[in-house]
Structure formats: C-alpha cells, structure tokens
Amino acid sequence: MPPDNTDNAPASTQKPHPDLPLDAPRYYINRELSWIQFNRRVLEEAQDHRHPLLERVKFLSIFWSNLDEFMMIRVSGLRRQRTRGALEAPPDRMTPTEQLTAIRQDLTPLLEDAARCWSEDLLPELIRAGICIHRHRDLDPDQKRALEDYFERKVFPVLTPLAFDVGHPFPFVSSLSLNLAVIINDPERGTVFSRLKVPLGVLQRLVRVPGDVFDAKDPEDLPGANLDHFVFLEDLVASNLNRLYPGVEVVAAYPFRVTRDADFEIEEDEASDLLTAIEESVELRRIGSPVRLEADCSMPAWVREMLTAKFGVPQSLVFTSDGPLGMADIMELTAVDRPDLKDQPFLPSYPPILSREEDIFAAIKKQDILLYHPYDSFTPVINFIKQAANDPDVLAIKQTLYRVGLNSPIVEALMDARMNGKQVAVLVELKARFDEENNIVWARALERAGVHVVYGLVGLKVHAKMCMVVRREAGALVTYTHMGTGNYNAGTARVYTDLGLFTCNPEIGADVTDLFNALTGYSRKSRYRRLIVSHGSMGTMREGIVARIEREIRRQQEFGDGYIALKMNALVDRDCIMALYRASEAGVTVDLQVRGICCLRPGISGVSDTITVTSLVGRFLEHSRIYYFRNGGDEEVLLGSADLMPRNLDRRVETLFPVIDPEIREAIINDILRVHLRDTAIARRLNCDGTYERVRPAPGEEPLNSQDWMLAHRGIWHTERE
Structure with a gap:
C-alpha cells in the first residue's frame, strides 16, 4: 500500500559506498541536530499564515518550551559526557564537543528566525487583531x-x-x-x-x-x-x-x-x-x-x-x-x-456500538473497538474504568499510569473501585520526566484509598499503556483490556493523536496478566503469546521488529512485493536502522513517518534509496505508533507505546500489540496510515543531508491535509458487527 505520492520523492543525492558497512557514521544523522530540525518545523508552523493567529502564537510558545527542555536535558547531558565520557557513541560518532559546537551553529540562525517571527510578524498581527x-x-x-x-x-x-x-x-x-x-x-x-x-x-x-x-x-x-x-x-x-x-x-x-x-x-x-x-x-x-x-x-x-x-x-x-x-x-x-x-472546535466522534450499548463490557464482548483520539472521544476510556469500579461482577483492575494530568477522572475512578471492594493495582511511573511531582501526589492519594501502588522498576521506566479488568461471567473469569499508544490523560487526549483498542481476546488478556505479574512481582517472563515486550535485559522488542523487517526482505527476494510502513515519534536505534538499510538494499519499499528525531539518512544510492521519510507537524501532535508489514498479503499491524530508540528498547518497559480483528486492521491501514502517508499539505520530506522540505501535491491535485481529512471523516474507522 505505498502512498500515491512516493514517486515524487527526490532522487538520491549520495553515491553508493559498497565497501562501507551499514553502521558507517556517514549513514546516520546526529540525534541532536535532527531534533533541532524538528523544532525548526514547529517554528515554521508559527510562521504559517494558514493557521489562525493565536494558534501561530501557540506554536511559537511550544518552540521556546521545547528549546528549554532541550537545554535542560540534552545539552546538559552532552556537557556531562564531555567531562565524564559517553557511555556509548552515537551512530554518527560525533563527540560531545563536536555536537555542542554544531548545536550552537544550528541554533544561532534558528533563534534569529524565531525572534523575527515574534517582532516582525506575530506582534504586528496581534495589534491589528x-x-x-x-x-x-x-x-x-x-x-x-x-x-x-x-x-x-x-x-x-x-x-x-x-x-x-x-x-x-x-x-x-x-x-x-x-x-x-x-x-x-x-x-x-x-x-x-x-x-x-x-x-x-x-x-x-x-x-x-x-x-x-x-x-x-x-x-x-x-x-x-x-x-x-x-x-x-x-x-x-x-x-x-x-x-x-x-x-x-x-x-x-x-x-x-x-x-x-x-x-x-x-x-x-x-x-x-x-x-x-x-x-x-x-x-x-x-x-x-x-x-x-x-x-x-x-x-x-x-x-x-x-x-x-x-x-x-x-x-x-x-x-x-x-x-x-x-x-x-x-x-x-x-x-x-x-x-x-483560533482553530474551529469540533465534536469528537463516539463509536456507534458504545452509543447503543449501555454496558461497555457487552459491547467489547461483541467486538474489538478502536479509538483514534482526539478525533474520537476519550470518554469511553474513562467510562470503561468507571463502570468497572461500580460493576459488582468486576473483581480486579490493574493499570499503568505514566503522565496522568491534573484532576484525573481515571485516578478518581480507580480510588472509587477500591472503595467498592475491588482489587486494584496501579503502577505509577514516578520517573516520568517533568511529571514526577504530579505522579507522587497521585501515588499517595491512591495508597490512602487502599490501592496497591507500585512505583516502577529499578533501572527501568514503565512506559507501556495498558489497563485490564477481570470480570466474573457465567462462572468463569473474563479479562477485558485497553491498550494504547498514549497516556491515560484526558487533557492530552484532546491534542495528541493516539490509538487505543478495547478487546477481550483471551490471549491478549493472558499476556497483559503475565506482564503485570512481571511488573508487580519477580517474574522474569520474556516471551508472550501475542505481545512484543521490551523489558530491559528480558526485552524482545528489538529482535521482534528486526525479525519482521528480515521477513519482508525474504519476501522481496522471492516475490518482489516487500513493503514496510512505520509511523512513530522518533527513529534512533542503530540496529533497527541497519535492518531498514538491508531492506532497502534488497529493494523493499519502506515508508517512514517520523514526527521528531530521525537518525536514518534516506536517499543514499544502494543503501536507502527505496526509503522515504516524512514528518507531520500540525494542529495535533502526532503521537501514534503504527508498525505495518505487508507480509505477502497476510498483513500485520502492531500498535503500542514504543518508538525505535535505545531508551525504549533497552531502558523501558514497552509493549507493541497486534491488531487481530481483520476489519479494524484494514481500517487502520486504509483510513489512517495510508491517508497520513499521502499528506501533501503539512508533511515535510527528509532529505539525505538532514534537512526537510515541504511535500507538494502533484500538478493539478488539491493538497491533502491528513489531520483535516481525519476531522472531516472522523469515525470512518469504526467497524460494526451484525
């Protein structure tokens, strides 16, 4: 399912280097410089007169906020590395001193552009308004x-x-x-x-x-x-x-x-x-x-x-x-x-089956249910936990919380569940950067309510997004699960694009149960029935992703129809990038949509010339992770919490879960992933030199803004069963 506009990608600007190994530094873009390019794209949104004026002000504010965090975390880390040494060299092999020098060089003109955007553009426009x-x-x-x-x-x-x-x-x-x-x-x-x-x-x-x-x-x-x-x-x-x-x-x-x-x-x-x-x-x-x-x-x-x-x-x-x-x-x-x-407000859609069924468990029992926020309401997620808290047949609730937000209805429902006699266990990740204080407050409130609270794992952050409800039905126990790509945060669900799935698939339920046991106890389980899990030294996510890329390579070599499409926030991991380079060398078509940092360098002849990388920065923050492999027509779609970065694959607990329902899988492929890959309005294409350029529609075609399309067609991905 390559998007229609892939043929418009610029020709390779690099000569082949058959004697260089795929981990050669010249094949990689520096992570920090790639981040600066991302923040440049945010600034470009502030400069874009197609946005309403106060939305442009918002983008400029985000640009400066991003830069503050970059200085506090990334630049401070480089300064420490310069004195103490780096634990691991980046794929591009730049030293900390070289990176700090390059950061200053790239930031200087960017800061000048941002200052002009305020003084010469936004400020006069605000006065006129x-x-x-x-x-x-x-x-x-x-x-x-x-x-x-x-x-x-x-x-x-x-x-x-x-x-x-x-x-x-x-x-x-x-x-x-x-x-x-x-x-x-x-x-x-x-x-x-x-x-x-x-x-x-x-x-x-x-x-x-x-x-x-x-x-x-x-x-x-x-x-x-x-x-x-x-x-x-x-x-x-x-x-x-x-x-x-x-x-x-x-x-x-x-x-x-x-x-x-x-x-x-x-x-x-x-x-x-x-x-x-x-x-x-x-x-x-x-x-x-x-x-x-x-x-x-x-x-x-x-x-x-x-x-x-x-x-x-x-x-x-x-x-x-x-x-x-x-x-x-x-x-x-x-x-x-x-x-x-400001942007025109909109009313999020609501899955029809949930509108008809008062009992959310009965609806999930009939079929898996996909939610795509913010185009879909976050209310069903809140109602799922609220109903579980008050349902006399619900015995237990287990949930992970990473960034919760203020006045969280999710946390309130979990405390109500404990007051109603349910067994409630919550893993609150205290190490969620810049949310530590907020999470400490919620952890203590949950403990006071009698909830079993786990504070995360030593050496790892628990970033997986999952909730399970154990319910007694006809003498048996049924596990209902919600898994997603985003946090259980009603506030960010209005501005972050994230996918969530309700299911009572018994294999998924058994896997989530086993994973919670690993998080709250001493289990060292590393293999799961359906989930792909990163769990520090016990993780299998990197090898799972690489194995699927290799499978697509074999398919290409035998039948010539290999295809991979990955949508994520960041691509940094060297092993995953090398696997994608091998896929390109074999002729596999690879479409990557990476919102932020991308260390892969596309367009190198003989190495990455079948790889296209785009980035979407628009009204909503693209936060979904979708991993698609054509697999000779037996298509596989994985969703989850993880980007392809060493920190996700080595130092966090992450999950990727398969979309088993064929109709939902088809909806994700055709109504979500394909549309985003065809964007010609807000998408930028990554060039081989690390810069980005706007993707333009073909002559005579109207620009396609994928986020506007989702708003206009919200709910099209909802499936119905007889």
Missing part, C-alpha cells in the same frame, strides 16, 4: 496610574531585591526564573548590582491593562476599550524600581535567565524508598548546574561577563536577545476570548 502588548514607557499617565495600582496591590508585596557585595553573597538563581540585573548608583558605594526575581508562577507574565483607560478616539494608533491590552510583567516591574530602591539612582535593569541541568540521576539501588528518592531528586532540577545564560542584548558586557563567570557557563552557551526572554509564556495569550483567532 486588537491584542496589544505595550511597552510601559509608551503608555500615557492615566494608563500608567492604572497599572501602578495593580503593581502596589499584587506585585510589590512579593518582590525581594537581593544585593551583591562583600556582605551579600551572589544570590541563587533558580532554573528558568526570569530576573532583572539592576544596576544602582549608590551615593556611598558607587555602582552596585542587585538581582530581582520576577514573580512568575505567582503572577501571570502578561499583565492586562484596564481597557477603560484607553482613548478610543484614535483606534488606529491605540485600539479602544473593547480590545485586549497587556504589558509584560518584567516591564512593569522595571518601570517601578524606584519603589524598591528609594534614595538611590536606578541606572538600568536588564532581564536575564538561567537554565540548569534537569537530567538528574537516581541511585535506585541505594534508595530505601523510591518515592522519597524521587522527591529529593526533583529538587535538584531547581538547583542543578547552570547550562545556559540568556540575557537582554542591551546588557553591558561587564554585567554579562560577571553573570557568565558566576554561573560558570561557557561563552558558547550564552545567548542574547533584543526581545522578551522566556517566550514560552506567550501561551497565556491563547486564553484570550477570541474564537475567531
């Missing part, structure tokens, strides 16, 4: 007085200026906090320095200016009272520094920001209590080693050099900007009540 972000100095006296009242009541009481001199050590600056370097001319001590933290988290970054103080007589110069007016909080603070430093001359104030290492390591073998160890380690994120310094470009060199020295950050990781720092906070603008500047 009536959303005005003012400089405090440009406001008239009445408007300033209105803000002074807010400053006195809400801001001034929570500000704490910290001096730096012989009697005052250099103040601690927490990660990602926004600060002002205040330069003061003191009549006794001369020029002195003070640090002032802008109270983000306590207050909104964008401070609304009361609309009734604006003069509506000249709406072109200053939009009127019915529109939205803001100033940045740091601008308001900087304009009122005389209140904090009376009796001295405030010379200037310069914003700056520090990013610290957030990739802490937990000595799990030495921890007597994993939950306490995680709690203590989370605090390290605030105080980790400085990784990056961002400063306003107007900051004098002597101030910047002082900060650089105090934080111990190399010049290569000092970034200056003439715009606001910490631009992830512009996400606050999306809360403005302007539906005309």
Whole structure:
C-alpha cells in the first residue's frame, strides 16, 4: 500500500559506498541536530499564515518550551559526557564537543528566525487583531496610574531585591526564573548590582491593562476599550524600581535567565524508598548546574561577563536577545476570548456500538473497538474504568499510569473501585520526566484509598499503556483490556493523536496478566503469546521488529512485493536502522513517518534509496505508533507505546500489540496510515543531508491535509458487527 505520492520523492543525492558497512557514521544523522530540525518545523508552523493567529502564537510558545527542555536535558547531558565520557557513541560518532559546537551553529540562525517571527510578524498581527502588548514607557499617565495600582496591590508585596557585595553573597538563581540585573548608583558605594526575581508562577507574565483607560478616539494608533491590552510583567516591574530602591539612582535593569541541568540521576539501588528518592531528586532540577545564560542584548558586557563567570557557563552557551526572554509564556495569550483567532472546535466522534450499548463490557464482548483520539472521544476510556469500579461482577483492575494530568477522572475512578471492594493495582511511573511531582501526589492519594501502588522498576521506566479488568461471567473469569499508544490523560487526549483498542481476546488478556505479574512481582517472563515486550535485559522488542523487517526482505527476494510502513515519534536505534538499510538494499519499499528525531539518512544510492521519510507537524501532535508489514498479503499491524530508540528498547518497559480483528486492521491501514502517508499539505520530506522540505501535491491535485481529512471523516474507522 505505498502512498500515491512516493514517486515524487527526490532522487538520491549520495553515491553508493559498497565497501562501507551499514553502521558507517556517514549513514546516520546526529540525534541532536535532527531534533533541532524538528523544532525548526514547529517554528515554521508559527510562521504559517494558514493557521489562525493565536494558534501561530501557540506554536511559537511550544518552540521556546521545547528549546528549554532541550537545554535542560540534552545539552546538559552532552556537557556531562564531555567531562565524564559517553557511555556509548552515537551512530554518527560525533563527540560531545563536536555536537555542542554544531548545536550552537544550528541554533544561532534558528533563534534569529524565531525572534523575527515574534517582532516582525506575530506582534504586528496581534495589534491589528486588537491584542496589544505595550511597552510601559509608551503608555500615557492615566494608563500608567492604572497599572501602578495593580503593581502596589499584587506585585510589590512579593518582590525581594537581593544585593551583591562583600556582605551579600551572589544570590541563587533558580532554573528558568526570569530576573532583572539592576544596576544602582549608590551615593556611598558607587555602582552596585542587585538581582530581582520576577514573580512568575505567582503572577501571570502578561499583565492586562484596564481597557477603560484607553482613548478610543484614535483606534488606529491605540485600539479602544473593547480590545485586549497587556504589558509584560518584567516591564512593569522595571518601570517601578524606584519603589524598591528609594534614595538611590536606578541606572538600568536588564532581564536575564538561567537554565540548569534537569537530567538528574537516581541511585535506585541505594534508595530505601523510591518515592522519597524521587522527591529529593526533583529538587535538584531547581538547583542543578547552570547550562545556559540568556540575557537582554542591551546588557553591558561587564554585567554579562560577571553573570557568565558566576554561573560558570561557557561563552558558547550564552545567548542574547533584543526581545522578551522566556517566550514560552506567550501561551497565556491563547486564553484570550477570541474564537475567531483560533482553530474551529469540533465534536469528537463516539463509536456507534458504545452509543447503543449501555454496558461497555457487552459491547467489547461483541467486538474489538478502536479509538483514534482526539478525533474520537476519550470518554469511553474513562467510562470503561468507571463502570468497572461500580460493576459488582468486576473483581480486579490493574493499570499503568505514566503522565496522568491534573484532576484525573481515571485516578478518581480507580480510588472509587477500591472503595467498592475491588482489587486494584496501579503502577505509577514516578520517573516520568517533568511529571514526577504530579505522579507522587497521585501515588499517595491512591495508597490512602487502599490501592496497591507500585512505583516502577529499578533501572527501568514503565512506559507501556495498558489497563485490564477481570470480570466474573457465567462462572468463569473474563479479562477485558485497553491498550494504547498514549497516556491515560484526558487533557492530552484532546491534542495528541493516539490509538487505543478495547478487546477481550483471551490471549491478549493472558499476556497483559503475565506482564503485570512481571511488573508487580519477580517474574522474569520474556516471551508472550501475542505481545512484543521490551523489558530491559528480558526485552524482545528489538529482535521482534528486526525479525519482521528480515521477513519482508525474504519476501522481496522471492516475490518482489516487500513493503514496510512505520509511523512513530522518533527513529534512533542503530540496529533497527541497519535492518531498514538491508531492506532497502534488497529493494523493499519502506515508508517512514517520523514526527521528531530521525537518525536514518534516506536517499543514499544502494543503501536507502527505496526509503522515504516524512514528518507531520500540525494542529495535533502526532503521537501514534503504527508498525505495518505487508507480509505477502497476510498483513500485520502492531500498535503500542514504543518508538525505535535505545531508551525504549533497552531502558523501558514497552509493549507493541497486534491488531487481530481483520476489519479494524484494514481500517487502520486504509483510513489512517495510508491517508497520513499521502499528506501533501503539512508533511515535510527528509532529505539525505538532514534537512526537510515541504511535500507538494502533484500538478493539478488539491493538497491533502491528513489531520483535516481525519476531522472531516472522523469515525470512518469504526467497524460494526451484525
């Protein structure tokens, strides 16, 4: 089922190298540089005028948020590797120093593009739309007085200026906090320095200016009272520094920001209590080693050099900007009540069989049920657990939780189940990065309700997404399962594309039961009936994927019809990439859709010239993992939680599960996978040099936006049985 547009792929730009082994460094794209290309695609969405204005603002916010995390995790890790050594060289063999140099080179023009996107594109468009972000100095006296009242009541009481001199050590600056370097001319001590933290988290970054103080007589110069007016909080603070430093001359104030290492390591073998160890380690994120310094470009060199020295950050990781720092906070603008500047809302579909059947277990007993979020409602997943919690015939519920979210109806239902006398066991992965604190709260709440809580496994993260319900029916026990590609999180289910499957297939149920026993007990089971599992040293997922690729190679050699299509978030694993290279050498057609990082280099003649790689970045975050093998017409589709990365295959518990129902399998192939592979509107194609280009429709064809198609045809993948 190759998509119709594969023939339009660019010709190979590389000459064959028959003498080079398939693990030769030149055949691989560096992981970190590939990630920067992904974030460039996010920025391109912010620059794309086809999106509504506030959606473009959202993409720019995501771009900056992504970059913060990249610095906290990836760049900090490279700096550690440079001093301590790398455990394993990347497939491209770049050293940590080479990677850090290349990152700086690639980031510099990208940051300039992002700054221009804000100052020259989005900001003027926002003003034209009536959303005005003012400089405090440009406001008239009445408007300033209105803000002074807010400053006195809400801001001034929570500000704490910290001096730096012989009697005052250099103040601690927490990660990602926004600060002002205040330069003061003191009549006794001369020029002195003070640090002032802008109270983000306590207050909104964008401070609304009361609309009734604006003069509506000249709406072109200053939009009127019915529109939205803001100033940045740091601008308001900087304009009122005389209140904090009376009796001295405030010379200037310069914003700056520090990013610290957030990739802490937990000595799990030495921890007597994993939950306490995680709690203590989370605090390290605030105080980790400085990784990056961002400063306003107007900051004098002597101030910047002082900060650089105090934080111990190399010049290569000092970034200056003439715009606001910490631009992830512009996400606050999306809360403005302007539906005309946002994507059109839609009503998720609901499987017809679940609409007719009040009993979700009776519906699953009739047939397997596929859900494709966000096009399908997440409510059936919540109802599955809620009904299990209250069904007198349900004896036990077991579930994994990775990123749960706030006010989780899933967790509430699990606690209700325990109150109703069910046996409930939940594996809460405390090591889910940046969700540790939230998961600790839920773990404790579940424990208080009497739920058996497991905190994950030593040395591994449990990333598998599965829930099983054991129900007594006609004197026998039936296991109902839900497995998926995404988290049990009602919030992200509205913006992440993920697949989920309800089934009471007895082999799947038995496998999930065995896997839960391995997670909660001491089982060392590694082979399963239907599931493919990665489980550290006992994992079989890599060999399972490679074996299927090799099967397709044999099919190609014998019949000439080998075909593989894989859709995932990231492709990094060298063994899997080498297997795909072997498939291409044999002539197998391979379509890869990799949203983010892709280390495979397509288009190398004789090595990867039958491989096409595309990436989708659009309204929804493509999060599904679909692994399709034609297998001579006996098609196989696997879904699950795992990307093809060493961390998924070696250091996590992951599952891939087969789609056994032939009608659902056909729907996934034709109504989901094929449509995404044919996208000619939001897809980018990976070139051999690691850059991406837009996929264009053939002459005379209308562009196909696969996400819009899914919205227009939502529910087409639902199957019905007589």
